[in-house]
Amino acid sequence: MKRERIWMQFVLSILAIFTIAACSNDGSNKGVGVATDAAQRVYVAPGEKDEFYNFVSGGFSGQLAVYGIPSGRLFRVIPVFSVDPEKGYGFTEETKPMLNTSHGFVPWDDAHHTDLSQTGGVADGKWLFINGNNTPRIARIDLTDFRTKEIIEIPNSAGNHSSPFSTENSEYVVAGTRFTVPIPNADIPISEYAEKFKGALSFVKVDKTTGRMEIAFQLIVPGFDYDLARAGKGPSHDWMFMTCYNTERASTMKEINASQNDKDFILAINWKKCEELAAQGKGTIANVEYAHNVYNDETHTATSTIKKSVRVLTSDDIKEALYYIPTPKSPHGCDVDPTGELIVGGGKLATVIPVMSYSKMLKAIASGKSDKIIDGIRVLPYKDCLAGEVQRPGLGPLHTEFDGKGFAYTSMFVSSEIVKWSLKDFKVVDRIPTYYSIGHLSIPGGNSTKPWGKYVIAYNKMTKDRYLPTGPELTQSAQLYDISGEKMKLLLDFPTIGEPHYAVAMPAALIMKQSRKMYQLMENKHPYVTRKEADTKVVRNGNDVHVYMTSIRSHLSPDNIEGIRVGDKVYWHVTNLEQDWDVPHGFAVIGNNNSELLIMPGETCTLLWEPKKAGVFPFYCTDFCSALHQEMQGYARVSNGGSAPLTWNKK
Amino acid sequence: MKVYSLRVLVVLMSLFIGAGLVGACTQHEDESDEETPSFAEAQKPKAVYGKIQKVNIGATIDADMAHEGKEIFEVKCMACHKYDERYVGPALGKVLERRTPEYVMNMILDTETMIENDDTAKCLMQEYLMRMPNQDVNEKNAREILEHLRDHASKSK
Numbered sequence: 001m002k003r004e005r006i007w008m009q010f011v012l013s014i015l016a017i018f019t020i021a022a023c024s025n026d027g028s029n030k031g032v033g034v035a036t037d038a039a040q041r042v043y044v045a046p047g048e049k050d051e052f053y054n055f056v057s058g059g060f061s062g063q064l065a066v067y068g069i070p071s072g073r074l075f076r077v078i079p080v081f082s083v084d085p086e087k088g089y090g091f092t093e094e095t096k097p098m099l100n101t102s103h104g105f106v107p108w109d110d111a112h113h114t115d116l117s118q119t120g121g122v123a124d125g126k127w128l129f130i131n132g133n134n135t136p137r138i139a140r141i142d143l144t145d146f147r148t149k150e151i152i153e154i155p156n157s158a159g160n161h162s163s164p165f166s167t168e169n170s171e172y173v174v175a176g177t178r179f180t181v182p183i184p185n186a187d188i189p190i191s192e193y194a195e196k197f198k199g200a201l202s203f204v205k206v207d208k209t210t211g212r213m214e215i216a217f218q219l220i221v222p223g224f225d226y227d228l229a230r231a232g233k234g235p236s237h238d239w240m241f242m243t244c245y246n247t248e249r250a251s252t253m254k255e256i257n258a259s260q261n262d263k264d265f266i267l268a269i270n271w272k273k274c275e276e277l278a279a280q281g282k283g284t285i286a287n288v289e290y291a292h293n294v295y296n297d298e299t300h301t302a303t304s305t306i307k308k309s310v311r312v313l314t315s316d317d318i319k320e321a322l323y324y325i326p327t328p329k330s331p332h333g334c335d336v337d338p339t340g341e342l343i344v345g346g347g348k349l350a351t352v353i354p355v356m357s358y359s360k361m362l363k364a365i366a367s368g369k370s371d372k373i374i375d376g377i378r379v380l381p382y383k384d385c386l387a388g389e390v391q392r393p394g395l396g397p398l399h400t401e402f403d404g405k406g407f408a409y410t411s412m413f414v415s416s417e418i419v420k421w422s423l424k425d426f427k428v429v430d431r432i433p434t435y436y437s438i439g440h441l442s443i444p445g446g447n448s449t450k451p452w453g454k455y456v457i458a459y460n461k462m463t464k465d466r467y468l469p470t471g472p473e474l475t476q477s478a479q480l481y482d483i484s485g486e487k488m489k490l491l492l493d494f495p496t497i498g499e500p501h502y503a504v505a506m507p508a509a510l511i512m513k514q515s516r517k518m519y520q521l522m523e524n525k526h527p528y529v530t531r532k533e534a535d536t537k538v539v540r541n542g543n544d545v546h547v548y549m550t551s552i553r554s555h556l557s558p559d560n561i562e563g564i565r566v567g568d569k570v571y572w573h574v575t576n577l578e579q580d581w582d583v584p585h586g587f588a589v590i591g592n593n594n595s596e597l598l599i600m601p602g603e604t605c606t607l608l609w610e611p612k613k614a615g616v617f618p619f620y621c622t623d624f625c626s627a628l629h630q631e632m633q634g635y636a637r638v639s640n641g642g643s644a645p646l647t648w649n650k651k
Numbered sequence: 652m653k654v655y656s657l658r659v660l661v662v663l664m665s666l667f668i669g670a671g672l673v674g675a676c677t678q679h680e681d682e683s684d685e686e687t688p689s690f691a692e693a694q695k696p697k698a699v700y701g702k703i704q705k706v707n708i709g710a711t712i713d714a715d716m717a718h719e720g721k722e723i724f725e726v727k728c729m730a731c732h733k734y735d736e737r738y739v740g741p742a743l744g745k746v747l748e749r750r751t752p753e754y755v756m757n758m759i760l761d762t763e764t765m766i767e768n769d770d771t772a773k774c775l776m777q778e779y780l781m782r783m784p785n786q787d788v789n790e791k792n793a794r795e796i797l798e799h800l801r802d803h804a805s806k807s808k
Contacts, residue, residue, distance in 0.1 A: 518787070521726060533730040552730040553784055555739065577730050579787035627780045 033432045035482055035489035042480065042492045044071040049512075052444050054457065054505040055114050055128055056478070061498030062109045064130055064141060069444070069455060069505055070480060072494025080139045080148045081109030081132045085595035089148075092597060093571065093606040094526075095295075097304035101135050101153050102289040110134045112161060113228075113502040117170040117211070121233045121338075121449030125510045127211045129164040129173050136160030138173055138204060140211055145516040149295045152213045155288035155310055156183045156200035156220075162242050164204075167231040168449075172216065172271060175202040176226035176242050183220060184286070193251035197223040200312075201242065203271055212294070217278040217311045218286075219269065219318065222375045223249055225258070226267070228333050228399075233340035233449050236358040238272035241343050245330040259349060263326040263382065266334055266345055268361060273321035274313060283313035298525040300603050315376045323365060324374065326382040327354055333399035337408065337423060338449050342387055344400040344408060353397045353410055355426060357387035388426040393419045398439060399502075401446030403453030403483055409446075411438040411458065418458060418481065420488060432488040434479055437461040443483070444505035452507060456481045456488070459500035466493055476500055517581035519602030526604035528573035533557050538648045545570045545646065551585040551599065552577040553626040556619070559634025563646035566614055566638060572597070575604040586622025589636070596622050611638040676774035700768040701757025706794070708752055712802045720792075720799030727786040728796065734803060740779060745804055752797055758783065759793040 035041060044050055050068025058065050062082030066075045083090030083099065090099050090107060099105055109132035116123035127149075128141040136154035141147065154160050154175045162176025180197040182188055188196055198220050205216040224244040232239035247264045250257030277283070288310050295302040315322060325343075331354075333346030343356040364384040371379040396414030403409065407429070410419050416437050420430040440459045444452040458479040467475050475495040482489040521531055530536050530548040536557045539546045545568050550557050556574075564570060576585050578601040587597040589609050597605045611617065621632035699705075734744035746755060750771075757765050758772065762783050765772040776782065788796070 520787075532725045534725060550730060553739075553781060555730075557730070577727075578784055579727065580785040583784065626782070 033481075033488070033490040035491055038489070038491045041482060042070040042072065044068065044073070050508055052452075052455075052505045053508050053511055054442070054444075054503055055116075056459070056496055056503035057111045057114050057130060057501045058497045059112070059476070059499030059501055060110045062111050062132070063498065064111065064114065064128070065497045065500075066146065067478075067494070067496075068508070069457065070491065072478070072480060072492050074497075076146060077497060078141060078146050078148065080130055080141065081111055081137065081151070083107045083595075086598065088595050088597050088605060088607070091595035091607070093608060094301040094604075097302040098148060098151055098293045098295060100293055100304035101137070101291045102155070102306065103135060106135050108134075109137065111498070111501070113164060114504045115164055115166045115173065115447075115502075116504050116506060117206070118166055118448065119169055121168045121340075123445060123448060123504070123506045123510070124170075125506065125514065127170075127206075128504070129166060131160050131163035131175070133160050133178070136163075136175065136177070138164045138175055138213065140206075140213060142211070143511055144514050147295070149297075150211070150213055151291075151293045152204060152215065153290035153292070154200075154202050154204075154215070155290040156181070156185075156218060156286070156312075157202065159225075162201070162226040162229045165229045165231060165240075166206075167240070167271065168233050168237050170206045170208075172203045172205055172231075172240075173213070174229050174231075174240055174242070175204060176229055177201070178225050178227060180223035180225065184288070190251055193223070194249040197249070197251075199223055199226050199244075201226060201267075201269070202310075203274065214292075215290075215310050217274060217283065217313055219274065219322070220312050220314045221267070221322065222315075222377070224265070225254075227331070228346075230334050230336045230343070230447065231271075232358065233336055233338065236336065236340040236343075238270055239358070240269040240271050241334050241336065242267045242269065243327065243331040243334040243345060245332075259330055261329070263328050264330055265324040265379070266327045266331060266343065266356065267377075268323045268325060270321040274318050277318055277321070278311055278313060282317045283311050285309050286312045298523065300519070300524065300526050300605070319376050322377045323361070324377055324379040325356055325361060325385045326371065326379060327356075328352065333397075333411075335400040335402075335408075335447065338402050338404055338451060340449075342423060344410070346398045346400065346410065348396050348398055348413065350397065351392070353390035353393050353400070353421070353426075355387045355389065356385050360387065361385045390419075390421050390426045390428065393421065393428055394431065399441055401441055401443040401456065402451050403443055403446070403456075404451035405453050407453075409441060409443065409456050409483070409488075411441045413437055413439060413461070418456060418488060420483070430487055432481065432490065434458045434460055435466050435477075435493070436464055440500070440502040442503045442505055444507065447504070452505075454482070454484050455491075455505075456483050457503065457505070459496070459503060461499070467495065478503075517601075518579055519600060521575075521577065521579060521602045524575070524602055524604060526573075526575070528571075528606065529604045530573070530575045531577075533577070536648075536650065538563075538646045540646050543568050547572045547648075549574045549587075550577050551575070551587065551621060551632070553583070554621070554628040554632040556587070556621065556632060556634050558648035558650065560649045561635070561646070562637040562639075562648070563644045564611060564636055564638045565642065566611060566640050568611065568638075570609040570611065570636070572607045572609065572619075573604055574599055574607070576601050578602070583625060584623050585625055585632075587619065588622050589619040590617050598623060611636075614638050614640045676777055697751075697769075697771075699751075699753045699757070700772075701753070701761035701764045703753050703756040703760060703790075703793075706752035706756055706797065708801070712805060713798055714802075716795045716798040717802035718799075720795035720797065720802075723788065723792050724796050724799050727788060731781075731783075734807075739781060740783060741775065743800060744807060747800060747804055755797050755800065756790075756793045759786075759788050759796065760790060 052069040079089035136157040157177040159178035161178035164173040225246040229242040246258035327345040328350040394412035394415040480492040576599040731739035
């Protein structure tokens with residue numbers, strides 16, 4: 001069920017050998033590398049708070065999970081790409097548009113990578129970006145109220161994996177396609193893959209003040225599989241680096257056919273140059289169709305707009321801005337060190353970790369030397385760009401993070417370990433097992449110019465024997481390691497939702513002080529807001545019935561409604577009149593083919609109910625709110641036809 | 652969470668019993684403005700609890716303040732308080748005949764302190780079993796609500 005690439009099967013036998021080797025004689029490996037004071041180090045006493053927020057992609061749950069570090073406690077699951085009936089996300093009239101796409105309403109996606117908005121290469125705590133891989137999208141989450149505020153679909157893309165990595169000041173977030181497709185998509189034989197399929201790499205502009213996203217331009221590049229990316233920093237600020245595999249351009253049995261070449265590439269993109277060329281009007285405007293969904297904080301309502309065009313630049317337009325750097329072998333991760341000089345490729349089938357030099361790359365470009373030219377893009381000589389190789393690091397290097405103290409930490413999927421190595425001489429200085437098959441790893445700020453190098457967290461693909469069994473599917477898991485000393489020490493295992501991919505962490509102090517406590521009633525501009533109980537009413541408009549309802553501890557108003565008819569569409573617009581923190585009210589109707597509402601203080605939410613038979617139907621508050629919560633309940637009477645007027649009790 | 656409702660009630664009740672307050676409260680002392688508010692009168696002079704120690708009341712009613720206060724009262728208070736009848740909370744039409752201005756403002760601005768310390772507030776908590784929600788009213792707005800309540804009382808005499 002774990003959806004890491006199929007090539008992993010290829011090396012399972014090696015994995016088995018390593019796993020056995022890692023076990024002690026009694027078959028137990030639970031103690032290897034555990035710090036003697038681990039319990040004390042992760043214990044957050046009752047009432048105390050964690051030091052870091054950890055934002056973990058929920059993988060195939062499509063959501064974003066929020067944990068505390070060092071405790072590993074789960075605080076919140078933020079719905080992003082998948083519906084969430086608990087919060088009404090994707091069910092309320094206000095949030096349904098968030099999940100609209102050019103394919104219509106899509107209730108699910110596969111979320112992979114998180115990235116925080118940055119200023120000067122450091123997380124600024126404003127927004128978090130996360131990608132939807134299956135139906136290509138990028139979402140923006142507001143870190144003041146932990147809600148998804150915007151989702152933009154990416155046209156010409158399929159498998160939005162190389163995403164949403166941010167540039168140093170969040171000028172752009174990027175969206176590179178992992179599955180190439182015909183551009184524009186067309187009914188053509190798959191056997192024409194090598195000639196007709198192309199890669200689309202999108203640069204999505206982020207507004208500095210509002211965070212609003214728009215696709216600035218797309219680069220149409222050779223049809224390889226674009227995998228992961230990182231923006232440059234400091235001297236390399238203008239560049240984006242993106243790994244790609246399947247330079248064989250295979251369309252079938254990729255686990256074998258896409259693993260033939262000794263080297264694939266890191267694509268170096270001078271986005272600043274592309275931006276200039278786009279501004280000069282280079283390229284063409286292509287006809288496409290993609291959804292852009294924005295949630296409005298004042299109306300508490302999302303709108304979805306289908307957009308029809310995008311500026312595309314082909315490699316002919318931007319020859320001076322694209323260079324391939326050969327990288328062994330089917331590289332996965334692509335990580336830039338805090339200085340912006342070193343680019344680490346995770347050659348997942350390679351026996352070394354290749355480290356590229358930004359300054360050497362510039363010299364190689366200037367030298368005019370190329371190994372070859374692909375679709376007009378120069379392939380620079382490997383040795384001319386290479387800063388060094390980490391020798392014998394282990395098996396299956398994937399991703400690298402940095403501690404800001406001169407060391408890099410690389411996850412090794414096949415040999416299930418984290419390897420710590422020096423950025424000075426590329427020598428391995430420490431290694432520690434993970435349980436099991438680590439994918440991504442994260443150090444707070446570990447992808448930024450200023451890491452808080454206290455912990456590294458491993459996000460594992462398999463847990464096997466680490467937790468109580470729960471049938472065929474076991475919990476997903478993360479592991480926390482102390483990296484404050486010379487040797488890494490295991491502190492804690494904690495379970496995660498979905499399959500964790502990339503995660504980011506930052507000091508809690510930078511986020512908690514800006515946390516929103518409620519929505520101001522007087523600023524609520526929802527078209528169906530009811531600010532005072534005196535204004536509650538029920539209005540019929542043909543077969544549509546609009547209930548303007550309020551909720552406060554502990555009654556709903558109105559709470560007796562008659563005159564609803566079978567076949568009506570009843571819209572419950574419930575405004576929570578509370579103006580205090582931590583007092584949401586819920587709302588649900590018996591037999592409704594819909595979710596509940598969970599309404600935050602000062603917010604208005606709308607639930608659609610289409611009663612199918614006559615009778616009296618109770619509704620109630622679902623979120624325990626006071627000693628008289630049980631009494632927070634009412635009735636709706638539904639009649640067969642008739643012309644009885646709507647009545648309701650007014651207080 | 653619903654299963655906790657009885658427990659919450661039990662805990663609340665036992666707190667009051669433990670504090671020895673049950674016998675000290677007059678039942679329904681606030682139910683109607685028609686009843687004589689003897690209990691509060693008997694407590695005078697009372698200590699003032701909460702952040703507002705002294706309210707300066709003008710000789711006449713400030714119409715602008717009262718107007719502002721009415722708006723806020725309707726949005727933030729009237730879901731639970733009516734002028735002339737007991738509702739979720741006590742009737743407030745003639746509240747200033749039985750409570751001091753300081754009491755009214757502190758109940759709005761510093762409910763926790765009042766419920767913990769003020770004997771009248773403690774009794775009302777026991778009677779209504781509903782801690783008054785914090786409606787995010789600032790001091791200026793609370794003073795305006797007070798002025799509105801003065802205004803309303805003077806007009807309904």
